[in-house]
Amino acid sequence: GDASVPSYAARLNPPQREAVLATEGPVLMLAGAGTGKTAALTARLAHLVATGRAWPSQILCVTFTNRAAREMRERVAGHLGDMAEGMQWLGTFHSICAKMLRRHAELVGLQQNYTIIDTDDQLRLLKQLITENDLDEKRWPARQLAGLIDRWKNRGLNPEDLDAAENESYANGRGQQFYRLYQERLKALNACDFGDLMLHMLNIFRRHREVLEDYQRRFKYILVDEYQDTNAVQYLWLRLLAQAHKNICVVGDDDQSIYSWRGAEVANILKFEKDFPGAKVVKLEQNYRSTPHILGAASGLIRANSERHEKTLWTEVNHGEKVRVIGVWDGPEEARRVGEEIERLEREGARLDQVAILVRAQYQTREFEDRFIQIGLGYRIVGGFRFYERAEIRDALAYLRVIAQPQDDLAFERIYNQPKRGLGAKTLEKMHLHARRTGMPLAAASLQLADSDELPARAAATIGALLRQFLHWREQAEQVTPADLLRMVLDETGYSEMLQKERTAEAAGRLENLSELARAMEEYETLGDFLEHVSLVMDNDAADDGEKVTIMTMHAAKGLEFDHVFLPGWEEGVFPSQRALDEGGLASLEEERRLAYVAITRARRRCTILHAANRRIYGQWTSSIPSRFIEELPAEHIDQHTTLTGGASLWRANWTESEDPFAHVSRDRPERSSHRGPGWQRALSTGYETKQVRVRENTRSAASFAAKPRSDIVIG
Numbered sequence: 001g002d003a004s005v006p007s008y009a010a011r012l013n014p015p016q017r018e019a020v021l022a023t024e025g026p027v028l029m030l031a032g033a034g035t036g037k038t039a040a041l042t043a044r045l046a047h048l049v050a051t052g053r054a055w056p057s058q059i060l061c062v063t064f065t066n067r068a069a070r071e072m073r074e075r076v077a078g079h080l081g082d083m084a085e086g087m088q089w090l091g092t093f094h095s096i097c098a099k100m101l102r103r104h105a106e107l108v109g110l111q112q113n114y115t116i117i118d119t120d121d122q123l124r125l126l127k128q129l130i131t132e133n134d135l136d137e138k139r140w141p142a143r144q145l146a147g148l149i150d151r152w153k154n155r156g157l158n159p160e161d162l163d164a165a166e167n168e169s170y171a172n173g174r175g176q177q178f179y180r181l182y183q184e185r186l187k188a189l190n191a192c193d194f195g196d197l198m199l200h201m202l203n204i205f206r207r208h209r210e211v212l213e214d215y216q217r218r219f220k221y222i223l224v225d226e227y228q229d230t231n232a233v234q235y236l237w238l239r240l241l242a243q244a245h246k247n248i249c250v251v252g253d254d255d256q257s258i259y260s261w262r263g264a265e266v267a268n269i270l271k272f273e274k275d276f277p278g279a280k281v282v283k284l285e286q287n288y289r290s291t292p293h294i295l296g297a298a299s300g301l302i303r304a305n306s307e308r309h310e311k312t313l314w315t316e317v318n319h320g321e322k323v324r325v326i327g328v329w330d331g332p333e334e335a336r337r338v339g340e341e342i343e344r345l346e347r348e349g350a351r352l353d354q355v356a357i358l359v360r361a362q363y364q365t366r367e368f369e370d371r372f373i374q375i376g377l378g379y380r381i382v383g384g385f386r387f388y389e390r391a392e393i394r395d396a397l398a399y400l401r402v403i404a405q406p407q408d409d410l411a412f413e414r415i416y417n418q419p420k421r422g423l424g425a426k427t428l429e430k431m432h433l434h435a436r437r438t439g440m441p442l443a444a445a446s447l448q449l450a451d452s453d454e455l456p457a458r459a460a461a462t463i464g465a466l467l468r469q470f471l472h473w474r475e476q477a478e479q480v481t482p483a484d485l486l487r488m489v490l491d492e493t494g495y496s497e498m499l500q501k502e503r504t505a506e507a508a509g510r511l512e513n514l515s516e517l518a519r520a521m522e523e524y525e526t527l528g529d530f531l532e533h534v535s536l537v538m539d540n541d542a543a544d545d546g547e548k549v550t551i552m553t554m555h556a557a558k559g560l561e562f563d564h565v566f567l568p569g570w571e572e573g574v575f576p577s578q579r580a581l582d583e584g585g586l587a588s589l590e591e592e593r594r595l596a597y598v599a600i601t602r603a604r605r606r607c608t609i610l611h612a613a614n615r616r617i618y619g620q621w622t623s624s625i626p627s628r629f630i631e632e633l634p635a636e637h638i639d640q641h642t643t644l645t646g647g648a649s650l651w652r653a654n655w656t657e658s659e660d661p662f663a664h665v666s667r668d669r670p671e672r673s674s675h676r677g678p679g680w681q682r683a684l685s686t687g688y689e690t691k692q693v694r695v696r697e698n699t700r701s702a703a704s705f706a707a708k709p710r711s712d713i714v715i716g
């Protein structure tokens with residue numbers, strides 16, 4: 001390019017450049033997928049630093065995932081080198097708030113080394129509260145309460161902010177009481193949950209003017225990616241921060257708003273101009289990511305939604321394949337087919353890290369994992385749930401958490417008898433009782449209890465020994481690396497030995513996981529840093545190690561791009577999800593459609609959609625109906641393939657009765673007339689008898705089909 005243009009600006013088109021150069025005042029970039037919104041935001045960040053408008057530490061930049069933050073940081077560093085150092089405030093809402101909260105914890109009654117608890121702990125805690133307060137947990141599940149509390153927090157509501165209607169929704173008006181009790185209990189544990197990170201900071205900003213003003217002064221510029229998915233508490237937080245100087249630039253796409261279930265409000269982006277009068281609005285229309293067929297398919301699909309801003313998308317690319325829609329027999333065949341396609345792509349020179357399988361729900365990954373392990377295809381599950389949710393990892397983390405934070409009762413409770421030390425529920429009960437009586441954390445109370453004569457001698461000795469070990473590890477934590485500390489713990493507790501003795505493949509796998517955990521910790525200097533990393537990062541990201549196929553949810557794929565994208569499970573009840581169908585509202589269906597739009601637009605070169613005629617759901621086979629979204633794809637942009645004539649392809653217009661060799665089989669099948677009815681899936685899962693018959697019919701279709709020359713039906 002032009003030598004006088006800085007490298008970060010070299011590639012920008014005129015509207016992108018406009019968004020970069022309009023440094024002062026509010027800017028809104030509302031544009032479709034792949035139009036270079038994130039690219040422009042990154043260039044803007046580089047520009048602000050390069051032109052000396054702000055130090056990196058004076059820019060608040062919010063990305064949707066930690067991974068996106070990392071990429072942005074690397075890009076800017078690539079352009080600016082050392083100048084880019086010190087971007088401390090580049091990250092997700094949660095990671096930024098966690099960092100802020102460490103500095104101001106005392107303002108909300110926490111200590112600086114507070115723990116961030118996960119959903120599992122959250123549920124355990126709520127269960128305790130529910131039982132302690134004589135509520136029937138079966139009638140009023142902890143999960144329901146957890147969901148409510150999360151929603152309140154997402155809306156920026158403290159217990160005292162709830163009105164009567166809100167409060168009614170749990171245990172006949174006791175929701176508020178439980179919310180308050182939960183917050184008190186968290187405080188006593190020196191802990192907070194995920195939702196608190198935002199809410200505590202919002203409260204601090206609202207109640208401590210001087211803290212807010214300090215940050216307002218510090219952040220000369222604010223940049224926000226994926227603004228369409230901000231929820232109320234994030235929105236309020238941003239608005240407070242931006243109020244002083246109003247140099248806020250937000251980018252997003254209303255068609256990609258897919259987190260309303262987490263409280264995201266697409267209205268936030270649509271009212272930006274009202275919130276910040278005089279905002280400069282920049283539109284981007286050229287798509288640099290995908291081929292015309294991929295764009296055509298995605299744009300055609302999203303047009304079925306009612307509430308949206310129509311956007312033009314065009315591309316200079318004038319080649320590329322149509323989006324393929326492949327019907328297969330069942331889940332295993334789907335996985336087999338995708339595996340074969342990926343191997344073919346690999347032979348043709350594709351890089352595996354440019355291949356992604358995007359699923360609607362986590363459970364869908366297993367089928368692919370099984371298959372890929374079988375054929376030796378490298379893959380990684382992005383979403384991280386799997387690794388960090390394994391029992392042995394959670395145990396190890398629990399030990400580390402107690403070392404880092406002696407008040408962490410939940411962690412202590414997890415491991416006080418793991419590996420088995422012969423301490424039973426009775427002992428735990430006594431420990432809890434003593435903790436409550438004395439107001440001490442569980443661990444400390446247990447130590448005191450061990451010195452009294454209230455426990456049987458053996459239990460007392462065991463507990464005493466365990467707690468002395470913790471004191472020892474806490475000392476060691478100052479001297480050895482976190483990874484070495486972990487090894488020490490696994491060794492000295494006998495945890496590793498326990499697994500070694502098992503001599504099973506499973507136990508060996510668990511040991512491998514633990515070494516992998518130690519490997520992951522190697523990158524951290526302090527235990528606190530590592531634990532914070534675990535609680536924050538693992539919801540979305542995985543370390544990038546080598547060329548592997550990525551398997552992730554569509555939700556997690558937002559903002560990313562891959563040359564080749566596979567979208568399995570496009571069936572009613574899977575995608576759109578059963579939940580969306582059951583809720584039945586237009587809004588939930590439209591959100592599913594936006595998700596489909598996001599999924600398709602992740603593809604740069606090739607997009608393959610799959611649907612199976614049969615699925616095993618909860619151990620039972622059911623016939624499935626192709627997703628309505630398939631029918632909504634404009635015909636000129638798709639290519640239909642099928643490996644069978646049963647279930648899947650029967651409803652497509654291109655099949656006539658006479659051509660259909662199994663018309664007699666399908667004639668009495670209810671899908672034909674009512675395949676859009678959400679009731680069908682449910683009807684299937686209740687009528688066991690019917691299902692049996694149906695599966696046999698399908699089997700017959702498949703058998704007869706095998707005799708037919710495949711080339712008739714399999715296109716390409």
Ligand code: ATP
Binds near residue numbers: 013036
């Ligand atoms: P999404 O809505 O999915 O988040 P986006 O609008 O943020 O998409 P980007 O991810 O920024 O889009 O850009 C999409 C692709 O286009 C990237 O590969 C990016 O490098 C490329 N790109 C962006 N702007 C330009 C440009 N002016 N010239 C060439 N390529 C560009």
Ligand code: MG
Binds near residue numbers: 037038039225559
């Ligand atoms: Mg983007």
